[in-house]
Amino acid sequence: MGMKWWGWGDERVSFSHADKPALGPFLNKHIGVDVDRVASAAPPFADLDVPAPGVPDALREALEEAVGAAQVSLDPLDRVVHARGKSLRDLVRHRRGELGRVPDVVVRPADEQQVAAVLHAALDHDAVLIPFGGGTNISGSLEAPADETRAVISLDLARLDQVLEIDERSRLARVQAGALGPALEEQLGRRGWTLGHFPDSFSHSTLGGWIATRSSGMQSDKYGDVADLTRAIRVVTPNGIVATRPVPAASTGPSVREMVLGSEGRLGVITEATVHVHRAPERREILGYLFPDWPRALEAMRELAESEATPSVTRVSDAPETQFSFATRKAPTLLDRVQSAALQTFLRRARGFDVDAMCLSFIGFEGSPRHVELQRRLVSRIVSRHGGLCVGKGPGVLYDQKKFDTPYIRDFLLDRGVLGDVSETSAPWSALPGLYDHVVAEARRAIAEQGVPGYVMCHLSHSYHAGACLYFTFAMNPEGAAGDPLDIYAAVKTAVQQAFIDAGGTLSHHHAVGTEHAEWLEQDVSPAGAAMIEALLTGVDPGGNLNPGKIVPTRARAGESA
Ligand SMILES: Cc1cc2nc3c(=O)[nH]c(=O)nc-3n(C[C@H](O)[C@H](O)[C@H](O)COP(=O)(O)OP(=O)(O)OC[C@H]3O[C@@H](n4cnc5c(N)ncnc54)[C@H](O)[C@@H]3O)c2cc1C
Numbered sequence: 001m002g003m004k005w006w007g008w009g010d011e012r013v014s015f016s017h018a019d020k021p022a023l024g025p026f027l028n029k030h031i032g033v034d035v036d037r038v039a040s041a042a043p044p045f046a047d048l049d050v051p052a053p054g055v056p057d058a059l060r061e062a063l064e065e066a067v068g069a070a071q072v073s074l075d076p077l078d079r080v081v082h083a084r085g086k087s088l089r090d091l092v093r094h095r096r097g098e099l100g101r102v103p104d105v106v107v108r109p110a111d112e113q114q115v116a117a118v119l120h121a122a123l124d125h126d127a128v129l130i131p132f133g134g135g136t137n138i139s140g141s142l143e144a145p146a147d148e149t150r151a152v153i154s155l156d157l158a159r160l161d162q163v164l165e166i167d168e169r170s171r172l173a174r175v176q177a178g179a180l181g182p183a184l185e186e187q188l189g190r191r192g193w194t195l196g197h198f199p200d201s202f203s204h205s206t207l208g209g210w211i212a213t214r215s216s217g218m219q220s221d222k223y224g225d226v227a228d229l230t231r232a233i234r235v236v237t238p239n240g241i242v243a244t245r246p247v248p249a250a251s252t253g254p255s256v257r258e259m260v261l262g263s264e265g266r267l268g269v270i271t272e273a274t275v276h277v278h279r280a281p282e283r284r285e286i287l288g289y290l291f292p293d294w295p296r297a298l299e300a301m302r303e304l305a306e307s308e309a310t311p312s313v314t315r316v317s318d319a320p321e322t323q324f325s326f327a328t329r330k331a332p333t334l335l336d337r338v339q340s341a342a343l344q345t346f347l348r349r350a351r352g353f354d355v356d357a358m359c360l361s362f363i364g365f366e367g368s369p370r371h372v373e374l375q376r377r378l379v380s381r382i383v384s385r386h387g388g389l390c391v392g393k394g395p396g397v398l399y400d401q402k403k404f405d406t407p408y409i410r411d412f413l414l415d416r417g418v419l420g421d422v423s424e425t426s427a428p429w430s431a432l433p434g435l436y437d438h439v440v441a442e443a444r445r446a447i448a449e450q451g452v453p454g455y456v457m458c459h460l461s462h463s464y465h466a467g468a469c470l471y472f473t474f475a476m477n478p479e480g481a482a483g484d485p486l487d488i489y490a491a492v493k494t495a496v497q498q499a500f501i502d503a504g505g506t507l508s509h510h511h512a513v514g515t516e517h518a519e520w521l522e523q524d525v526s527p528a529g530a531a532m533i534e535a536l537l538t539g540v541d542p543g544g545n546l547n548p549g550k551i552v553p554t555r556a557r558a559g560e561s562a
Contacts, residue, residue, distance in 0.1 A: 133209025177208030
């Protein structure tokens with residue numbers, strides 16, 4: 001079963017509020033939505049006006065020769081699914097039938113040789129080639145420019161899905177780039193290994209997509225981000241195959257591997273990577289903790305990063321996100337106990353908690369039972385020093401179980417006319433408290449200026465030696481407001497992104513630049529830094545045939561003046 005053309009994930013799965021009694025009242029209170037009223041469901045696919053494909057005969061013949069006629073698809077649904085990623089703007093416009101520049105053809109190569117043949121066909125016929133992994137990016141990294149007049153080929157890597165080799169002594173695996181998270185982990189798991197990369201989009205995203213967007217998974221505290229996990233890459237480029245060696249470190253000038261990380265298909269097609277793998281842990285636990293407030297929770301996370309503790313997950317929600325988590329609970333669960341009168345009384349009286357300010361945290365431990373025990377003790381001491389307490393395994397088990405279901409909630413909200421989205425950043429520890437305050441204030445100001453009800457919440461995840469990622473979620477209900485809801489959304493998204501930059505953060509910790517964040521690149525990496533990136537992209541691909549317009553807008557094609 002393929003990905004929905006209008007939303008997230010499997011056609012057979014959807015989010016429901018029916019078994020979550022507190023959610024409806026919570027959403028009604030904060031964003032004025034009636035969850036029982038579906039206001040704007042996606043139209044039937046047959047109602048869409050899908051533009052006819054424009055593939056010149058010579059190009060089509062070359063593509064068929066490269067991969068076989070059966071792997072060259074002009075099917076309208078196939079083309080629409082490949083047209084965009086899953087950002088809020090992508091979904092809203094798709095649902096409205098505003099399909100943009102749909103690719104003319106979807107091509108599915110079987111191996112690296114076929115990838116090279118397709119790339120050469122694209123260059124020979126001056127077509128645009130857009131590598132497609134799982135189509136889950138939320139940065140506008142897949143959509144062809146609206147005014148693109150050349151034929152657009154979406155190159156779907158799904159058939160390159162094999163773990164090719166495991167070097168057990170070096171703990172390295174060679175993996176084809178089109179492997180989806182579950183297929184990759186299943187093949188590694190059969191031999192007792194894991195990559196340890198679990199983004200929330202795990203079930204529908206690919207190794208090549210992770211590398212091309214510099215993705216980060218939930219357990220990055222232990223395993224690293226995909227940039228740390230990727231030791232070597234093979235990439236089909238206009239100048240031949242780029243292949244780097246899987247050495248642990250090298251002094252070979254600017255890193256070619258690093259140039260490919262985050263390149264969003266603009267330098268070529270990643271066909272395989274050699275990645276770190278770890279033995280599947282003997283024991284894995286995620287424990288829930290409560291902190292009295294956000295400043296103390298943040299400081300506990302900082303001290304954990306500074307300590308000898310090495311948890312696999314460190315995550316803490318601010319008070320608004322904690323309240324949202326409680327509102328999504330099914331009754332009865334252990335989370336209910338957290339809100340039970342007895343526990344609330346204990347928290348208030350014995351621990352001095354204000355239950356409206358408290359922050360829910362998940363901390364994960366992996367390894368031998370002895371290691372897990374030791375880690376738990378280290379963490380417990382630090383948590384206590386900051387007024388926090390452990391609430392046991394229940395909330396962690398629940399979080400672990402439902403994390404891959406959470407993405408479905410955005411479609412549920414869209415069906416009810418509510419726009420919900422995320423933006424994330426990273427910053428040094430010293431900047432994080434100020435950044436948090438500034439972003440929340442700016443997001444709330446922007447929502448208020450638009451005159452709509454809205455909600456802003458945040459969590460810290462992915463801790464490092466020098467700082468951490470802050471992940472903001474904002475939702476608004478534009479019902480009854482004048483103007484296009486997407487303009488209302490854009491005003492809030494812009495305020496959040498600008499606040500990141502103004503407060504010392506980056507434009508994105510792990511969601512990439514694409515087109516959604518390109519506006520902030522110069523402010524983030526400096527104008528000279530952005531010019532360096534542009535020189536790299538246009539140097540490798542002077543004709544602008546490879547996924548043009550992403551990261552930095554393509555200013556000029558070969559032979560044209562800027
Ligand atoms: C609900 C949801 C949850 C998410 N959670 C996370 C998260 O926890 N962590 C995280 O990091 N991200 C997350 N994301 C974002 C997204 O999943 C990542 O950006 C992911 O890395 C994209 O992988 P993909 O295979 O879907 O790539 P695609 O969306 O298909 O492509 C992304 C970009 O990479 C390029 N590309 C893809 N494959 C190749 C290749 N083989 N060679 C060259 N270029 C290629 C494409 O051209 C495009 O520019 C989430 C997204 C959603 C919708």
